[in-house]
Amino acid sequence: MEAAFSRSACWSMSEFSLRPARPGDLPAIIGLWRELQDINAAFDSRLTLNSEAANWFVNYLEEQLDNTSAAVVVAEQEECVVGYTFGQVMRRPTLLSGDCGYIADICVQSEARGQGIGRSLHGWLRAWFVAQGITAVEVQVVRANPASQAFWRKMGYNDFLRTLRSES
Numbered sequence: 001m002e003a004a005f006s007r008s009a010c011w012s013m014s015e016f017s018l019r020p021a022r023p024g025d026l027p028a029i030i031g032l033w034r035e036l037q038d039i040n041a042a043f044d045s046r047l048t049l050n051s052e053a054a055n056w057f058v059n060y061l062e063e064q065l066d067n068t069s070a071a072v073v074v075a076e077q078e079e080c081v082v083g084y085t086f087g088q089v090m091r092r093p094t095l096l097s098g099d100c101g102y103i104a105d106i107c108v109q110s111e112a113r114g115q116g117i118g119r120s121l122h123g124w125l126r127a128w129f130v131a132q133g134i135t136a137v138e139v140q141v142v143r144a145n146p147a148s149q150a151f152w153r154k155m156g157y158n159d160f161l162r163t164l165r166s167e168s
């Protein structure tokens, strides 16, 4: 069965607020997650989701709501979820630099972009990482997605590791 998801029916230029996600937010988050995946797949078809992806992700995300090493945050405008981000602590026991944060996803509903919601979601997650004793944070960015590249560089991220891939 296809995972339930919803697209917020309302949006506005009104104030927004942030809070940790609750189980009732999952359909709205899945809607945003699909929007994010579709954007990335349009830039690089190798990122196209398979038919099981949404069901897998909704179960995985539900588990993350109770995971003390992860944070799922939503942005609300007029009680509608218009953005979310999801980050996790990555254990790196062998590196002198130690554990780091990893931001798996961030997406703001298209109509709500450009109001500072993405910056605020990122700021919330960075503060949460700091509260866990984590000061370095990583994110994987689709090379072909210029908006994503620009956003992350504005947030202060620079090149670090590079993923190489071979297909035969």
Ligand SMILES: CC(C)(COP(=O)(O)OP(=O)(O)OC[C@H]1O[C@@H](n2cnc3c(N)ncnc32)[C@H](O)[C@@H]1OP(=O)(O)O)[C@@H](O)C(=O)NCCC(=O)NCCS
Residues within 6 Å of the ligand: 035, 036, 039, 104, 105, 106, 107, 108, 109, 112, 113, 114, 115, 116, 117, 118, 119, 120, 140, 145, 146, 147, 148, 150, 151, 154
């Ligand atoms: C990337 C995204 C999360 C930004 O959210 P947003 O709420 O529109 O961003 P903000 O309004 O908080 O902008 C923060 C900064 O990023 C910059 N920025 C945001 N989108 C940008 C774009 N498309 N092109 C260039 N710069 C951009 C803004 O100029 C702003 O900088 P400033 O504060 O110095 O002016 C949002 O565009 C989005 O959800 N995109 C689709 C999904 C995606 O690509 N996610 C990232 C991949 S993980």
